[in-house]
Amino acid sequence: MRRTAVALSSAAAAGEAPPNPVTYLTDDEKMLVETVRAFSLTHVVPRSRQMDEEGKMDPVVLKEAFAAGLMGIETPADLEGGGMSFFSSILAIEELARHDPAVSVTVDVQNTLVNNIFFNFANDAQRRKYLPKLAKDTVGCFCLTEAGSGSDAFALNTKAEKKGSKWVINGSKLYITNGGWAGIFLVMATVDPSKGYKGITCFVVDSSETPGVSVVRTENKLGIRASSTAELRLENVEVPEENVIGEVGKGYKIAINILNEGRIGIGAQMLGIAQGSLDIVMPYLFQRKQFGKFIGDFQGMQMQYAECAMELHAARLMVYNASRKKQNNEMFIQDAAMAKYFASVVAEKTASRAVEWAGGVGFMKDFGLERFYRDAKIGAIYEGTSIIQLQTIAKMIKAQYDKSSSPSGASH
Incomplete structure (x- = not known):
């Protein structure tokens, strides 16, 4: 312990940069988020309500998603892709879901499931044949x-x-x-x-x-x-x-591995849903007055939105951490299950609370909250139900304690 502290102290004295927080974004990652936000506000948001009501996506949105490079974020540049990281895909999925979760999951599946199967399991000929199509104009x-x-x-x-x-x-x-x-x-x-x-x-x-x-x-x-x-x-x-x-x-191994990665993507989608709900409702809480004060200033309301913001922050840390561990080829299965489960709970709770905080107007389609409320429910169902996530977590925790049951492996 003392040697570790001395080593850390020496590194600091030598001017080495301290580790970045898990939420740290590089300039390129910040630019990606800004690009996705601009894409969403320009091409998605003006069409979101109509697409939701009709139950189908405007082909323009898909076309522009390909043009913006969102369908091949991790695909190498020499295969027509963006050449970015898995974490970059997670950032894009989160930002898209903040505006339209349906568009987000479309991009999510393309990147975290389909493209990643080619990255991780296909041979070079298969990657070169199919990844350019998936990056340029073909949905998978x-x-x-x-x-x-x-x-x-x-x-x-x-x-x-x-x-x-x-x-x-x-x-x-x-x-x-x-x-x-x-x-x-x-x-x-x-x-x-x-x-x-x-x-x-x-x-x-x-x-x-x-x-x-x-x-x-x-x-x-x-x-x-x-x-x-x-x-x-x-x-x-x-x-x-x-x-x-x-x-x-060996297809089952491919499916198991890719679903573990995909769960991080769903976690990111849930972050976007929770954040999008807060983005709509919070300004309203400081526009509407009741009994002579803004409804956001009532202590009962403060306790609720503080709690939701805190839980969203915790969920974001979990999703980002799982993403970075996957990207670094570290064991991430338990982290992915925890992140997906918790982010789904947070999204559903936050979207539901947001509708309640807004009162009658929150129940109306024009306000936009009810769509997030409906969209949030799927988080507990696809890419492994919430119960399946808990089973996965329980199995891994049990295995950890089974290993430590012998004296030689005891560790706390």
Whole structure:
């Protein structure tokens, strides 16, 4: 302990910079947030209410998202992307959700799920073929969930059968984000049902190269209504052997790993929802008077918005920390589950409180709060329900204490 303190003191004396706080942003990261804010205010906010009411995204928003580089934030520059970090993607997702959570999740899935599968598991030829498309003009989707699966994610009925040099895929997928307008589908299918999850394999299906993927319907949702959530049917979809991502039978590992990363993205979306709710309601609290004083100056109100602001700050620290740990190749699974769970709780609570604080006007669509209230609910459901997050956290905590039960491993 003393040697550590001396070492730290020596480093400080030598003029070494102290560690940055987890919320520290570089100039490039600040510029990214400002760029996303400008994009949102220019192209998204003027269309948000109509998109929410119609339950579909204006094609202009998608077009401009590609033009702004938001669909390939981490993709290397030589593959038409932004060449930025995973943390940069998280910042963009948060800022987008502050204005429109439906647009945020569209960008989130493209970056944290689809692109990251190519970064982490695809070979060089696959990355060079598909990442430029995903960065420039093609939406991708991650096809795991089926009617018989959900929290039991690997109870799959979609099958892939080897015929000569090709795989033929048949089945259906449910609640697929971005499914309605995707051109590239990352499909989880079983090649051998007798092997259970060890038979699951990840395939790339490019609709510009092979027919057979159709949209059965686009869901009519409570929240994030402008995003595409679709049921897909795959009928005799033929793909070559080179369209297998990773190894045959190892798709479950890809799914588990990528969902852990995706949970950080959902946490960021929830931060944006909570922040967006406060952005709308807080000015109102100091415009409206009751009993001769601003409603924001009543002590009962102060206690509530102070609590929400504090919890949002804590959630942001958790999401940013999980993101930075993932980016640094540190163990982050428990952090991601905690961040996703807590940020979802904070978003739902803050959006609900904000509606109450605004009173009658908060209940009206024109004010904008009710959309955040509806959008917040999905945080407890997708990319692993809140109960699944708690189970994950509990398993990891138990494992930590199991390891420390022996005298040689005891540590507190």
